[in-house]
Amino acid sequence: MATIKDIAEQAGVSRGTVDRVLHNRPGVNKEVSLKVKTIAKDMGYKTNRAGRLLAAKKKPLKVGCLLPDIGNNFFESIIKGFEKAYDENKDFGLTYIILHIKGFEVLSHLKEIDNLVKQNCDALLLTTIDHPLIIKKINALIDSGISVACVNTDIPKSKRLFYVGADYFKSGQTCAGILNLMTKTKREILLLNGSYKMFGHNERLKGFIDTLDRNNTDYHIVEKDETLDDIERAYLITKKALIKYPEINTIYLGAGGSDGVGKAVLEERADNKPIVLCFDKVKETMHYINIGIVDATVTQAPFNQGYFSLKYIFEYEMIYNKKKKIDDYICPTHIYIKENL
Amino acid sequence: MATIKDIAEQAGVSRGTVDRVLHNRPGVNKEVSLKVKTIAKDMGYKTNRAGRLLAAKKKPLKVGCLLPDIGNNFFESIIKGFEKAYDENKDFGLTYIILHIKGFEVLSHLKEIDNLVKQNCDALLLTTIDHPLIIKKINALIDSGISVACVNTDIPKSKRLFYVGADYFKSGQTCAGILNLMTKTKREILLLNGSYKMFGHNERLKGFIDTLDRNNTDYHIVEKDETLDDIERAYLITKKALIKYPEINTIYLGAGGSDGVGKAVLEERADNKPIVLCFDKVKETMHYINIGIVDATVTQAPFNQGYFSLKYIFEYEMIYNKKKKIDDYICPTHIYIKENL
DNA sequence: TTGAAAGCGCTAACAC
């Protein structure tokens, strides 16, 4: 494998010059630069991770993560993923901080992004809102040389470098796929979305309906509502619906709130349980799967979302020197039932 | 973070001596050694990956992998995993070779293990047979200083360092869990095991039956046989059984052969399809899931098996210097249906 | 515009 030293010898220049050329740093004669570049190409030069990373220790990378995780334990696994990626790369000069916030208010998100920048982050990992002001902010950051990637929630129209997260539509389709597997009799569905303001939740719902329609599933939506990721609200809605509509035989829960739904089902339908399908694998959901109230849950590898986003942005900065495009990473869609929990 | 240099200064010795102590190399005064060790501990010394790996380039690690993959494309993903781990670590001095063999004959496995050793491998990743002679061989290798880990198939009574692979029992349980989800009517089952000689296949079957019994599933095993991972054989057995026993409404396929089973079902039961459940996610299985013949398949992250086994043995040797016990890695059990394929 | 040299942390060869 060709090294900088090899190239320098071939080109009859010093290693410093080669380094300057390879990083497009100013102050190199055009002809020399061209010569070095062609030689590097000819020799198939690839920067060596070990050398690069050892030298990089002097100038560590600080990544700032914005996580609207207050009051939402879905994000626990993402944080575990961050920790793992940090662990593997801290010796190579990686540091990171997490800013925990609550909810999805544009102004508070904007403020906290600035907050991360003020703390001298070189790169940002954001779980934020697809909104014109945020897009503008991300684009400005990118233009100023700060790398930004999206985690869990994409903002495709911005200049963000890459997205690591779920394919919500597919998770909804998978949920419908399970339902079709389970029974062919007519489904009377209580449809509980998370929030109609959330792009991901809506996509999920679309995917669910899409697959039901595509398979000519015999179904009828008895009632629909939003849980707003609120347990109490989920409980009340479910309880009321189950009382009012005894025909309900299926519950779709598009986001948080399994604790409330589970409780309501236990109270109203302990013996004639409807099919209950939900998303993500937080503690409460696992509990209701274990006791047989929730039949299945669809997840999108949240650990991976944390792990790969941090790993990739680190590699983008520290190994590829911002010169290689990083592909989006769409997490695999998994189904969990009691037996493989 | 404390470095070797720091420790040397604190202890008033040279870095060379500290290095010797840290690696338990001979030729160090006992008292000096003790002193250095306590200081290292006090300062919380952890070897720095970047430094270690850069230096390690001089003495690369050669890992030899034994894979009985000839005629069995299940292993393709494992190989992809190897490639990924190699890619991430080649700059750190990792090299590897794969020895492809056919079948599970003890003598040929023994011979090929020797073959890998002859090619100067420093560490071995084996997918082999749980047999006294193999155990003896593995133990001898470990005693002679060659690291050995098991991939995909464990040999727990040997001195192998760790196991990376599936929990077959759990995969069988999960398969039964899907069946229980799908229907409550009596199951008339055609039970196709891979081979009764394979520990993993038997465990899988046990897990399947265990969960059926534990849930008081109403079932009856109409017929059982081995496919021996042979497509033609699987086809003939299935075809015959479907003709002879029209009551069959469920097929359990514990190993390779989905191509044969799928074909037979298409020919004999295109309109009144039994539930078909199988394992792994090879191309043919995916095809039969896509056209609706196979209902679901249970997998155990074969890519991860390759990726983590190579990654872990590399870290064991090159980062932890054989001094840290590596935990077994049991791959997660996943369910795939058409929608999340 | 370019070269020389030091240094990131660790290892190994050689010297004493």
Next chain:
DNA sequence: GTGTTAGCGCTTTCAA
């Protein structure tokens, strides 16, 4: 037994 030194590949600073 122990210290010294060179070097892994790359970056950066200082000097020219």
